[in-house]
Amino acid sequence: MTRVRTVLLPPALAIVFAALLCAVALLVSGDSPVTALRVMITQVGEGTTAVDIVNSGAIYYIAALAVAIGFQMKLFNIGIEGQFRLAACVAAIVGGTVSLPPVLHTIVIILAAVLVGAAWSGIAAVLKAYRGVSEVISTIMLNFLATGLIAFLIRPDSFGVLQGNNISTAPIPPAGQFFGISFGSAGTVFGMVFVAVALGVGYSFLLNRTRFGFELKASGESPTAATAGGVDARRMVIIALVLSGAVAGLVGLPELLGRDYAYTLTSPQGYGFTGIAVALLGRNHPVGIALGALLWAFLDKSALALDNVGVPREIVLIMQGAVVLSVVVAYEIVRRYELAAEQRRVAAQLRDAAPSPTPASTGSAS
Amino acid sequence: MTALAEAPASGAGPPPTRRRGLRPWARSALVVAVGMVILSITATLTGQLQLTSRGTTQAALLLLLPILLAGLGGLWAERAGVINIGLEGMMILGTWGAAWAGYQWGPWAAVVGGTVFGALGGLLHAVATVTFTVNHIVSGVAINLLGLGVTKYLSTLLFYPVSQNPRQSPRVDGFDTYSMQPVADWMAALEAQQRVLLSDVAGIVGGLISGLTPLAILGFALVPISWVVLWRTRFGLRLRSCGENPVAAESLGVNVRRYKYVAVVVSGALAGLGGAALTLNPGQLGYLEGQTGGRGYIGLAAMIFGNWRPGGLLFGSALFGYVDGVQLRAGGQAVHALLYGATILAVAVAVLWAVRRHWRPAVLALVAGGLVYAVYLSIETVPREFAAYAPQLVTLLVLAVAAQRLRPPAADGLEYRRGEGD
Numbered sequence: 140m141t142r143v144r145t146v147l148l149p150p151a152l153a154i155v156f157a158a159l160l161c162a163v164a165l166l167v168s169g170d171s172p173v174t175a176l177r178v179m180i181t182q183v184g185e186g187t188t189a190v191d192i193v194n195s196g197a198i199y200y201i202a203a204l205a206v207a208i209g210f211q212m213k214l215f216n217i218g219i220e221g222q223f224r225l226a227a228c229v230a231a232i233v234g235g236t237v238s239l240p241p242v243l244h245t246i247v248i249i250l251a252a253v254l255v256g257a258a259w260s261g262i263a264a265v266l267k268a269y270r271g272v273s274e275v276i277s278t279i280m281l282n283f284l285a286t287g288l289i290a291f292l293i294r295p296d297s298f299g300v301l302q303g304n305n306i307s308t309a310p311i312p313p314a315g316q317f318f319g320i321s322f323g324s325a326g327t328v329f330g331m332v333f334v335a336v337a338l339g340v341g342y343s344f345l346l347n348r349t350r351f352g353f354e355l356k357a358s359g360e361s362p363t364a365a366t367a368g369g370v371d372a373r374r375m376v377i378i379a380l381v382l383s384g385a386v387a388g389l390v391g392l393p394e395l396l397g398r399d400y401a402y403t404l405t406s407p408q409g410y411g412f413t414g415i416a417v418a419l420l421g422r423n424h425p426v427g428i429a430l431g432a433l434l435w436a437f438l439d440k441s442a443l444a445l446d447n448v449g450v451p452r453e454i455v456l457i458m459q460g461a462v463v464l465s466v467v468v469a470y471e472i473v474r475r476y477e478l479a480a481e482q483r484r485v486a487a488q489l490r491d492a493a494p495s496p497t498p499a500s501t502g503s504a505s
Numbered sequence: 506m507t508a509l510a511e512a513p514a515s516g517a518g519p520p521p522t523r524r525r526g527l528r529p530w531a532r533s534a535l536v537v538a539v540g541m542v543i544l545s546i547t548a549t550l551t552g553q554l555q556l557t558s559r560g561t562t563q564a565a566l567l568l569l570l571p572i573l574l575a576g577l578g579g580l581w582a583e584r585a586g587v588i589n590i591g592l593e594g595m596m597i598l599g600t601w602g603a604a605w606a607g608y609q610w611g612p613w614a615a616v617v618g619g620t621v622f623g624a625l626g627g628l629l630h631a632v633a634t635v636t637f638t639v640n641h642i643v644s645g646v647a648i649n650l651l652g653l654g655v656t657k658y659l660s661t662l663l664f665y666p667v668s669q670n671p672r673q674s675p676r677v678d679g680f681d682t683y684s685m686q687p688v689a690d691w692m693a694a695l696e697a698q699q700r701v702l703l704s705d706v707a708g709i710v711g712g713l714i715s716g717l718t719p720l721a722i723l724g725f726a727l728v729p730i731s732w733v734v735l736w737r738t739r740f741g742l743r744l745r746s747c748g749e750n751p752v753a754a755e756s757l758g759v760n761v762r763r764y765k766y767v768a769v770v771v772s773g774a775l776a777g778l779g780g781a782a783l784t785l786n787p788g789q790l791g792y793l794e795g796q797t798g799g800r801g802y803i804g805l806a807a808m809i810f811g812n813w814r815p816g817g818l819l820f821g822s823a824l825f826g827y828v829d830g831v832q833l834r835a836g837g838q839a840v841h842a843l844l845y846g847a848t849i850l851a852v853a854v855a856v857l858w859a860v861r862r863h864w865r866p867a868v869l870a871l872v873a874g875g876l877v878y879a880v881y882l883s884i885e886t887v888p889r890e891f892a893a894y895a896p897q898l899v900t901l902l903v904l905a906v907a908a909q910r911l912r913p914p915a916a917d918g919l920e921y922r923r924g925e926g927d
Contacts (some may be wrong), residue, residue, distance in 0.1 A: 142561050215642050236765075265903075270908050270909070271909055272908045277901060277904060279805075282799075283802075283894050284901070286894070287894035290890035291891060416646070418644075451658055451661035454658055455654075456650070456655075457658055462649060463646070464647035464653075467637075467640070467644070468633060472637070
């Protein structure tokens with residue numbers, strides 16, 4: 140019961156609160172929240188929406204895992220955004236340049252993305268470990284620099300190709316593309332969705348079944364205790380951030396290898412920040428993150444239907460922002476409530492045990 | 506960031522300066538003078554006269570104002586111990602609020618509207634971080650998301666019917682600009698004579714005193730005002746004590762929560778004012794989706810660059826604004842010339858260290874200068890794509906070199922719960 144209350148209640152409260160907030164906003168502007176919700180839910184069954192939700196959910200899931208690895212150690216990798224975009228860009232260039240047999244080609248592209256993501260976050264990692272630079276600031280700066288570097292890389296006189304009004308990298312040949320599962324008119328599920336699931340399993344295994352995961356969590360819970368226990372803090376910072384960047388490198392690949400086959404100036408952005416929000420929503424738990432990613436993707440994709448009933452679809456952005464802020468607040472409220480309940484329980488036990496001379500043993504109820 | 510080595514100086518500048526008897530203002534004047542000489546030499550030798558022209562300075566001034574205000578916002582919050590990554594979101598709220606009030610009731614209403622909307626964002630951050638002790642960065646990221654969402658929603662709702670564009674507000678009336686006459690004309694005349702150093706100084710000074718708006722003057726006035734309020738009043742001392750050691754402040758009867766609330770709301774108001782400065786920018790009057798372009802983050806960087814002090818923050822945002830202005834007005838060629846200036850600066854720094862007989866930093870500075878010079882020689886022009894991000898690169902380099910000399914408030918970003926100190 141306690142577990143249900145501490146784990147499931149806060150997100151539920153937060154979603155209800157955010158939904159109420161949006162309902163009020165819609166009512167104030169003269170729209171019907173009920174219609175909006177109904178339209179959004181029926182939209183899931185229309186066209187390619189369901190498949191789009193799964194595809195986007197997988198992308199958000201990978202991004203959130205990358206964030207969560209850092210969060211475990213109380214490191215804020217704000218730079219997922221820059222890492223994934225630069226990785227996708229370089230991977231597209233590599234994929235469009237080399238020509239290899241089918242499976243090998245894909246593997247080379249994925250490796251390139253992972254390496255670039257890891258290297259870009261590695262800069263922040265080294266600065267943090269050896270120069271004491273806050274990773275928050277350095278990764279924000281690296282996000283800007285990544286934008287500049289991408290613009291430079293896909294110039295026509297660097298690696299870019301002019302296609303109509305848009306500049307893009309050379310297209311990746313079929314040998315390098317990742318398989319997808321077609322549902323006919325309902326769309327095609329990216330094969331990378333399975334990679335995302337595998338990453339989730341790997342993340343769970345890493346945290347709960349390996350020494351590294353233990354050290355990671357220990358460093359996050361209490362750096363001093365971890366150091367006393369023989370954990371090299373500097374090494375942990377570097378590994379955690381580089382690993383986070385390596386996973387971030389994969390974020391752009393589902394769309395690159397499953398749909399776009401080239402990186403363009405208009406390739407999607409913002410997944411890094413979505414990842415932060417989803418990781419918070421899912422409390423860094425592999426299953427929680429998956430649910431958060433699907434919720435986020437549902438809001439994103441179903442919002443398209445709101446235009447049909449004359450509701451500004453930007454209401455969804457308010458919902459998303461509100462849900463992130465209220466979920467962290469809800470965790471804090473529930474935590475305080477639990478703490479107070481525990482204090483009352485212990486006090487009651489102490490009162491009952493007062494006549495006996497050994498209060499210490501009964502006082503440590505957990 | 507561990508900066509305990511510098512702790513005894515308590516933020517009043519490193520000890521060597523005191524030994525030489527240079528007051529902070531004199532040191533700033535020296536920095537400005539040296540910078541001016543280097544720029545002048547660079548402009549003369551590379552022929553990039555745009556580096557010190559009046560137009561470049563004016564562009565830089567417009568660009569630095571929002572960064573400066575966001576940075577001041579960061580300063581207020583962080584001096585009270587609350588990290589404010591949400592500056593960007595508060596700034597976006599400010600641009601919207603300014604445009605909404607501005608297109609209906611004029612520029613002064615825009616200033617008020619931007620400030621109020623920013624302050625609302627700040628209030629939200631304060632509720633989350635102070636009352637509910639949510640992690641400051643988490644709350645900030647959420648506010649950035651929320652700021653973007655709220656403004657997009659409101660723009661579709663309220664601007665679209667008027668401007669026929671959901672991403673843009675109707676045109677906002679800007680401020681009239683003022684020039685300090687007749688000095689501005691003298692400077693223009695002097696600049697036109699193309700004399701070494703003299704004309705360069707005239708160009709920069711001329712740019713600083715012409716085309717001013719009341720908002721720009723207010724923005725610059727807020728730097729000394731913030732300094733006086735935070736460092737020379739009882740209120741400021743208490744506010745900063747909340748950022749250094751809230752438990753000690755609490756034990757002395759300071760209402761830490763109230764001070765943190767005030768600081769974060771002021772922080773949001775300043776960021777919102779920065780947003781208003783963007784909305785009232787003469788080149789682009791009105792709200793435009795995405796017009797902040799990460800300036801809230803850059804303001805934060807400028808503040809860290811400036812070691813959590815108003816003067817340093819002004820210097821940091823001037824650097825950002827200047828490089829941005831040069832890049833916009835004169836393009837990659839001029840930014841390329843700045844590399845030459847950076848070489849001169851590195852050599853000067855090397856000589857300075859050598860005179861003090863600190864050989865290792867001297868050699869390092871010399872090597873860095875050599876590297877920059879090699880880059881300068883090997884490329885014709887800095888690609889446009891990089892030129893735009895030069896300030897971010899500089900910030901990263903400065904942090905890499907000087908992070909250990911920076912001294913953030915001791916309890917910056919830490920959770921504080923009333924009555925739970927040990």
